Structures are given as structure tokens and as C-alpha cells.
Amino acid sequence: MSLIVKKFGGSSVANAERIFNVANIIIEDYKKGNDVVVVVSAQGDTTDDLIAKAKEINPAGASKREMDMLLSAGEQISISLLAMAIEKLGCPVTSLLGWQAGFNTDSHHTIARIKKINTERLKTEISKKNIVIVAGFQGINKYDDITTLGRGGSDTSAVAIAASMKADLCQIYTDVDGVYTADPRKVKNARKLDQISYDEMLELATLGAQVLNNRSVEMAKKYNVELEVLSSLERKPGTIVKETVKMEKTLIRGAAKDNNVASISIVGLQDTPGIAFKIFNKLAQEKVNVDIILQSVGRDGTKDITFTVPQDDAETAVSAIKTLSDSLKFNKVTLDESVCKVSIVGAGMESHPGVASTMFEALYDAGINIHMISTSEIKISVLIDEKYGDAAVAAVHDAFIK
Ligand code: ADP
Ligand code: ASP
Ligand code: MG
Numbered sequence: 001m002s003l004i005v006k007k008f009g010g011s012s013v014a015n016a017e018r019i020f021n022v023a024n025i026i027i028e029d030y031k032k033g034n035d036v037v038v039v040v041s042a043q044g045d046t047t048d049d050l051i052a053k054a055k056e057i058n059p060a061g062a063s064k065r066e067m068d069m070l071l072s073a074g075e076q077i078s079i080s081l082l083a084m085a086i087e088k089l090g091c092p093v094t095s096l097l098g099w100q101a102g103f104n105t106d107s108h109h110t111i112a113r114i115k116k117i118n119t120e121r122l123k124t125e126i127s128k129k130n131i132v133i134v135a136g137f138q139g140i141n142k143y144d145d146i147t148t149l150g151r152g153g154s155d156t157s158a159v160a161i162a163a164s165m166k167a168d169l170c171q172i173y174t175d176v177d178g179v180y181t182a183d184p185r186k187v188k189n190a191r192k193l194d195q196i197s198y199d200e201m202l203e204l205a206t207l208g209a210q211v212l213n214n215r216s217v218e219m220a221k222k223y224n225v226e227l228e229v230l231s232s233l234e235r236k237p238g239t240i241v242k243e244t245v246k247m248e249k250t251l252i253r254g255a256a257k258d259n260n261v262a263s264i265s266i267v268g269l270q271d272t273p274g275i276a277f278k279i280f281n282k283l284a285q286e287k288v289n290v291d292i293i294l295q296s297v298g299r300d301g302t303k304d305i306t307f308t309v310p311q312d313d314a315e316t317a318v319s320a321i322k323t324l325s326d327s328l329k330f331n332k333v334t335l336d337e338s339v340c341k342v343s344i345v346g347a348g349m350e351s352h353p354g355v356a357s358t359m360f361e362a363l364y365d366a367g368i369n370i371h372m373i374s375t376s377e378i379k380i381s382v383l384i385d386e387k388y389g390d391a392a393v394a395a396v397h398d399a400f401i402k
Pocket of ligand 3: 009152155213
């Protein structure tokens with residue numbers, strides 16, 4: 001007998017037929033004598049629809065506390081419907097909201113971090129032989145307010161339960177049958193991976209491969225939770241995410257694209273010591289995550305600094321820079337939201353020269369101009385015009401993965 005944690009994403013529970021499909025997958029493992037804890041996301045596009053409703057009420061942006069109150073409702077619907085389906089199929093089941101399942105988080109509404117899971121209730125339900133269905137993506141803070149974990153956060157909920165309950169298996173069911181070398185919906189030559197390491201998966205997820213939420217991979221690595229990413233619609237083995245994997249011959253594990261990027265340029269800055277510190281210190285205070293930074297020589301003793309931030313933080317960043325205009329001298333600040341970041345990831349590239357040049361050649365052959373470049377041991381990212389994003393991913397993918 002094992003303890004199995006299964007997570008089903010929004011498309012897997014999008015309608016009644018899909019809910020019964022999921023219920024049958026769960027019951028199959030339960031009837032083999034396993035304890036089963038299930039995490040579900042909101043049905044289909046429910047979370048997007050709720051965000052749209054909030055915008056109708058307040059286009060300027062509601063408070064984050066009220067957004068969490070609203071968004072957590074999506075998962076409340078899906079857990080109860082899935083529990084009803086399991087009930088109807090004759091098995092004992094209980095659905096639990098995040099707080100009932102013991103999810104304690106910090107107070108960063110809409111992007112809260114899990115601090116601890118009190119597993120008592122989960123354990124009690126399991127000891128009663130109930131299948132437990134937990135609302136993903138949500139928790140409660142120390143003031144008893146509902147919080148959410150950020151988009152795609154149900155993956156993290158599942159890994160957190162698997163880690164704190166020391167589950168034997170953590171399966172992430174979705175609408176594709178595993179992790180591919182690129183988004184299989186966009187790149188026709190994308191290849192399914194049997195295995196991928198935590199580090200490579202973490203980079204891919206952070207760089208835009210939405211199949212797993214990056215925080216969930218970070219947590220899986222920290223607590224050594226082996227994950228399987230698999231399809232809820234086809235019964236076949238998926239992709240295993242774990243510490244070390246058999247190295248295949250390929251140098252590059254995958255390519256990814258992130259559209260949630262904006263580029264900000266501060267033009268004509270005075271060229272004196274401490275300027276970069278003042279700018280990036282201010283952005284840090286505003287909790288803006290800065291990614292690629294480029295400094296270039298300007299004219300007449302000035303310089304330009306260009307950097308990228310998540311699109312959601314762009315307005316905050318520009319306003320923050322403008323508040324510095326008294327202490328910093330510059331000509332103007334510009335914001336460009338029509339850019340995207342395309343990356344390749346692979347642990348093998350560290351020891352192989354020529355990876356960057358192959359990537360840049362593929363972009364050159366496709367006629368795509370590069371605005372910025374950033375590299376680490378296991379990835380290379382370029383910033384390009386958003387409209388070329390899909391073409392760029394396909395081009396760099398095909399240059400490495402035959
Ligand atoms: P869920 O609702 O199950 O959480 P998501 O939409 O969050 O599903 O993630 C699954 C989607 O991720 C797939 O439909 C696929 O289009 C996309 N995706 C992006 N990159 C990859 C990749 N490298 N491998 C597999 N899927 C990917
Ligand atoms: N429903 C949430 C979202 O759409 C959480 C999730 O799907 O993981 O982001
Ligand atoms: Mg997801």
C-alpha cells in the first residue's frame with residue numbers, strides 16, 4: 001500500500017465528462033489499496049474568467065486580498081464537483097479547501113509562499129479510508145485571510161502535500177503526455193523526454209514552459225519528491241522529474257518562450273559611480289524582479305541602462321525610476337512590452353563550446369534580430385520581438401534537437 005498524490009490541472013476537469021474520467025483514474029488507484037490525496041485546479045479557464053470579472057468591477061485593479069478571495073472560488077467549485085463524481089461512483093471521499101487541508105502561507109496575497117502544512121486533517125481523513133480532494137493554489141495566512149500561490153500554483157500545492165506527507169508517488173496530470181523539448185502545441189518536432197533533472201526542469205519552467213510551475217519544481221528538488229508529468233486523457237507513462245537522469249546524447253534539453261517580459265531603458269544617464277546601485281536598489285525595494293541587464297556607452301559622458309522585468313511589474317518599475325529623477329540625471333525612460341524571451345536549456349552545454357553560436361546562427365537564418373542576451377551554466381536566453389517568438393523557438397529547437 002502506498003500514499004499517492006495526484007494533481008489534475010484545469011483542462012483535466014473542464015467538464016462533467018472529464019471530471020468522471022479523473023474520478024475513474026483516482027478510484028483505480030484507491031481500489032488497489034492505496035491512500036490517495038488529490039489536488040485539483042479550477043475548471044478550464046475559470047481563473048481567467050474570474051480575473052476578467054474583477055476587471056469589470058475595477059479596471060484599475062482590485063486589492064490583492066479581494067483578488068485572492070475571488071480566485072480561490074474556482075478551486076472550491078472543482079473539488080466539490082470531483083468529490084460528487086467519486087461519491088456517485090460509490091467511493092468514500094471528502095473535499096477540503098486549502099485552509100482545511102492545513103495550508104499555512106505568508107501574507108503576500110496573489111503570490112503567497114507555503115510556510116507549513118498542518119497535515120492532521122489530511123491524516124485523519126486518510127485513516128478513515130477517505131479519498132481526499134484538496135483545492136490547489138490556495139492557503140490561509142496568519143490573519144486567517146485566504147491567500148493564493150500565484151498562477152499555476154496547484155502544482156506547488158501537490159508537491160507540498162507529497163513532501164510533508166512523505167508520499168510514495170506524486171503525479172501531475174495535464175493535457176499533454178509529458179515534458180517535451182519545447183511546447184508540443186507550438187513546435188511540431190518537439191520530442192517527449194522520458195526523464196529530466198530538477199535543475200533543467202526548473203530552468204525550463206522559469207523560462208516559460210508552463211507545463212510545471214517553477215516553484216513546484218524548486219520544492220520538489222528541495223524535498224527530493226520525484227514527479228511524474230503525465231496525461232489525464234491517455235493512459236501511458238509520462239516524464240519523470242528527479243535529481244539525476246541518464247544523460248542522453250542531446251546537449252540541449254529543451255527550448256522555451258516567455259511572453260511575460262517587458263524591457264525598460266533609461267537613456268542618457270550621467271556616467272558616475274553608484275548610478276546602477278541607486279536604480280536597482282530602488283527596484284528591489286519595490287519588489288520588482290529584474291532579469292537581463294545591459295549597460296551601453298552613450299554620448300557625452302552619459303550611458304544607457306536597459307533591463308527586463310516581468311510585464312506585470314513594468315508599470316511599477318517605470319514609476320519607481322521616475323521618482324528617482326531628482327537624484328539621478330537622465331533624458332528619458334522608455335518601456336517596450338512587445339518583446340519576449342526565448343531560451344535553450346541543457347546541463348550539457350557547460351562543457352561544450354559553440355552552443356551560443358549555433359543558437360545565434362539559427363536566429364540569423366530565420367532573420368530574427370536579438371536585442372539582449374543572457375547566459376548561465378545551463379541556459380542561454382535572448383530577448384527578441386514578441387511577434388517572432390514562436391518562429392524563434394522552432395528555429396533554435398530544430399538547430400539542436402534533431
Ligand atoms: P494544467 O492546466 O494541467 O496545469 P497547463 O496549461 O498549466 O496545464 O500546462 C500544460 C501546457 O503546457 C501544455 O498544454 C503545453 O501547451 C504547455 N507546455 C509548454 N511548454 C511545454 C513543454 N516543454 N512540455 C510540455 N508542455 C509544455
Ligand atoms: N487555477 C489557478 C490558475 O489558473 C491555479 C492552477 O491552475 O494551478 O493559475
Ligand atoms: Mg499548470
